Amino acid sequence: MIRSLNxxxxxxxxxAPLTAWSEPIRIGGTTSVRDSGLLDALQTAFSEDTxxxxxxxxxxxxRVLKLLEAQDVSGALVHDTRSxxxxxxxxxxARRLDVMRNDYIILGPREVNVPxxxxxxxxxxxxxxxxxxxxGDNSGTHKAELRLWQAAQIDVATKAARRWYRKSxxxxxxxxxxxxxxxxxxxxxxxTWLAFENKADLRPKGCFGDALKNVxxxxxxxxxxxxxADGALFAQWLTGPGQAVIAAFKIGDMAPFAPLSDMxxxxxxxxxxxxxxx
Amino acid sequence: MIGAFxxxxxxxxxxxPALWDVIFRSLWVSSAASVLAMVxxxxxxxxxxxxxxxxxxxxxxxxxxxxxxxxxVVGLLVYLLLTKQGPLGDLRLLFTxxxxxxxxxxxxxxxxxxLVTGRxxxxxxRFGDLYRLxxxxxxxxxxALFVMAPGPVIVVGLTVFGRAISEVGxxxxxxxxxxxATRVLTTAIKLEVExxxxxxxxxxxxxxLLLALIVNLSARLVTAVLPEQDLERK
Numbered sequence: 001m002i003r004s005l006n007x008x009x010x011x012x013x014x015x016a017p018l019t020a021w022s023e024p025i026r027i028g029g030t031t032s033v034r035d036s037g038l039l040d041a042l043q044t045a046f047s048e049d050t051x052x053x054x055x056x057x058x059x060x061x062x063r064v065l066k067l068l069e070a071q072d073v074s075g076a077l078v079h080d081t082r083s084x085x086x087x088x089x090x091x092x093x094a095r096r097l098d099v100m101r102n103d104y105i106i107l108g109p110r111e112v113n114v115p116x117x118x119x120x121x122x123x124x125x126x127x128x129x130x131x132x133x134x135x136g137d138n139s140g141t142h143k144a145e146l147r148l149w150q151a152a153q154i155d156v157a158t159k160a161a162r163r164w165y166r167k168s169x170x171x172x173x174x175x176x177x178x179x180x181x182x183x184x185x186x187x188x189x190x191x192t193w194l195a196f197e198n199k200a201d202l203r204p205k206g207c208f209g210d211a212l213k214n215v216x217x218x219x220x221x222x223x224x225x226x227x228x229a230d231g232a233l234f235a236q237w238l239t240g241p242g243q244a245v246i247a248a249f250k251i252g253d254m255a256p257f258a259p260l261s262d263m264x265x266x267x268x269x270x271x272x273x274x275x276x277x278x
Numbered sequence: 279m280i281g282a283f284x285x286x287x288x289x290x291x292x293x294x295p296a297l298w299d300v301i302f303r304s305l306w307v308s309s310a311a312s313v314l315a316m317v318x319x320x321x322x323x324x325x326x327x328x329x330x331x332x333x334x335x336x337x338x339x340x341x342x343x344x345x346x347x348x349x350x351v352v353g354l355l356v357y358l359l360l361t362k363q364g365p366l367g368d369l370r371l372l373f374t375x376x377x378x379x380x381x382x383x384x385x386x387x388x389x390x391x392x393l394v395t396g397r398x399x400x401x402x403x404r405f406g407d408l409y410r411l412x413x414x415x416x417x418x419x420x421x422a423l424f425v426m427a428p429g430p431v432i433v434v435g436l437t438v439f440g441r442a443i444s445e446v447g448x449x450x451x452x453x454x455x456x457x458x459a460t461r462v463l464t465t466a467i468k469l470e471v472e473x474x475x476x477x478x479x480x481x482x483x484x485x486x487l488l489l490a491l492i493v494n495l496s497a498r499l500v501t502a503v504l505p506e507q508d509l510e511r512k
Contacts (some may be wrong), residue, residue: 024459026373035473057373057454071362072372173472198474 026063026248028073030140031127031171032102033216036191038249038257045245046237048065054234055121060139060171064179066249068093076219077238079189080140084217091218094227097239100246103214103269104144105193105276107176108185116276118209122152129164132183135175140214143189148211176202189214190258199209207276208268213262250254285477286484287418296457301485304462308443311382313389315442316435318383318389324419326391327398328406340394344388349466350447356381357451378462380446384469386438393434394423401426438498440490457471463489 453460470479
């Protein structure tokens with residue numbers, strides 16, 4: 001007993017410096033940044049440029065903004081401009097800057113034919129009661145999806161809609177898995193879709209429309225009353241040297257993220273055509 | 279399924295540093311949490327198992343009920359404790375392995391107390407009178423447990439470890455699933471599923487199953503080598 005305790009203490013002594021007492025920069029971010037692989041590229045380039053390590057706490061936009069407000073992370077890379085600005089206005093974050101675009105696509109079963117425009121596509125789903133799986137988790141993608149239904153003037157909160165409109169309440173990957181096995185339609189960002197490995201019979205179906213625009217912003221949090229220095233460093237890097245890392249990031253031959261420093265905010269991304277034609 | 283197991287072995291043999299990092303962290307965090315839980319539980323169990331006092335059943339019932347607490351709830355409570363504005367926020371432990379250790383300790387403690395109390399109560403019912411002849415002090419009672427039933431105590435420890443290493447809810451909330459920092463086997467599985475890498479997820483699951491197998495075999499071995507003692511035989 002005593003002996004094994006001793007061994008345990010030794011293990012502790014070695015493991016401890018690796019875990020508790022180093023102080024990397026903690027950034028909250030959305031699943032799309034991690035699951036696409038962009039995160040690895042950003043982490044490597046960031047520590048090369050600044051000499052600091054970066055840790056990424058992953059969750060939906062809603063959860064990440066809560067972490068930022070609680071000052072458990074120094075900054076956030078998220079994609080719901082409206083709630084980002086609301087947090088800054090409410091005093092939960094110091095500032096917000098544009099970072100990049102990674103537009104949404106609507107995925108559906110390979111053999112079903114629907115319009116490639118987002119709004120008519122959704123109207124057809126509702127009219128024919130084709131199954132749709134929603135994130136239903138208050139994430140940026142979920143909020144974008146709700147705005148899409150609003151643009152299509154369809155109320156998905158009705159009792160009748162429950163027969164074809166399902167809420168998974170989980171992350172993007174889990175929701176894609178569900179849609180793939182239910183032969184349902186689902187909204188996802190292009191980068192997560194490209195990197196996703198269980199595509200099964202899902203294919204891009206809706207790639208066009210203003211409501212599919214997906215803008216990422218970086219937020220700087222507070223450290224007690226002051227602006228968080230780590231968060232500010234990350235935001236400065238991401239909107240400066242980081243933009244080249246984002247532009248160079250590719251999955252296959254597609255560049256799913258477009259840095260906002262060198263592209264217009266309006267119009268479709270170059271990837272939209274490639275998704276729905278391929 | 280079989281493919282997943284062979285892939286798991288290939289992954290293990292390939293010496294992928296990320297995989298071994300995850301396995302090593304799972305092992306040390308969960309075994310530390312289990313050992314600490316046992317060290318805390320044993321004195322409590324000796325008290326609860328050998329000293330009849332009014333209202334003891336209330337404590338036993340509470341401990342029993344807390345055995346059923348879901349890992350996510352423990353995770354949430356520990357998160358609220360460790361968040362920057364929380365009571366222990368200044369320790370800066372959130373999103374470290376220590377946070378997972380604390381959560382798993384709290385998660386398995388009721389189980390450890392309940393199971394050891396059960397062993398101790400049995401033991402005391404059978405041999406308590408003999409010990410009481412010498413005016414059994416607390417230390418004597420502790421010693422009685424280890425002399426008479428070292429095997430069962432170790433088996434409880436292994437059971438508790440099994441619960442700790444297989445939970446995912448607490449580790450994901452207070453650890454954050456950070457690569458090379460707080461990623462453990464269960465959160466790694468969740469991540470692979472999230473990315474649609476179902477084969478890799480199964481491979482991680484096979485590693486977890488393999489560990490469960492080792493723990494179970496060890497428990498059987500311990501029971502065989504260190505059976506509960508009969509006083510007559512001593």
